[in-house]
Amino acid sequence: xxxxxxxxxxxxxxxxxxxxxxxxxxxxxxxxxxxxxxxxxxxxxxxxxxxxxxxxxxxxxxxxxxxxxxxxxxxxxxxxxxxxxxxxxxxxxxxxxxxxxxxxxxxxxxxxxxxxxxxxxxxxxxxxxxxxxxxxxxxxxxxxxxxxxxxxxx
Numbered sequence: 001x002x003x004x005x006x007x008x009x010x011x012x013x014x015x016x017x018x019x020x021x022x023x024x025x026x027x028x029x030x031x032x033x034x035x036x037x038x039x040x041x042x043x044x045x046x047x048x049x050x051x052x053x054x055x056x057x058x059x060x061x062x063x064x065x066x067x068x069x070x071x072x073x074x075x076x077x078x079x080x081x082x083x084x085x086x087x088x089x090x091x092x093x094x095x096x097x098x099x100x101x102x103x104x105x106x107x108x109x110x111x112x113x114x115x116x117x118x119x120x121x122x123x124x125x126x127x128x129x130x131x132x133x134x135x136x137x138x139x140x141x142x143x144x145x146x147x148x149x150x151x152x153x154x
Contacts, residue, residue, distance in 0.1 A: 007043050010044060011043055017061055021061040035050070036054070047080040081097075082098065082136065083097055083136060093138050093139065094136055094138045096136050096142070113154070126150070133146045
């Protein structure tokens with residue numbers, strides 16, 4: 001959309017439709033409304049967990065001009081924001097997902113220590129990424145792999 005207020009406007013636009021849909025469900029079908037309790041949206045990214053009725057309800061929630069694109073790779077694996085979520089043995093396994101890694105070209109996204117910026121902010125970026133990885137990764141091997149990848153990029 002290109003303006004500073006675009007994310008807020010997009011969020012309000014989608015919220016208005018979702019609110020009306022949920023308000024009607026709470027009056028007419030509380031069982032279906034409960035199934036939507038595990039549906040999350042951040043601006044234009046949507047995550048729906050254990051609700052097979054969601055796809056059937058899309059046309060009831062959103063206007064026909066809005067086209068939702070399914071991006072999960074399988075029923076048990078899906079990226080959402082910076083998470084890669086997989087269901088294995090009835091458990092959620094989370095790893096770091098970075099959409100930029102899907103591109104077929106290199107992206108410089110961290111300050112280089114040889115640049116003219118002070119060292120403290122550069123090390124702060126490194127530490128903050130390690131903290132982020134530790135919060136996202138549900139197992140140590142995923143954290144370790146992502147951390148080693150970060151070290152090789154810096």
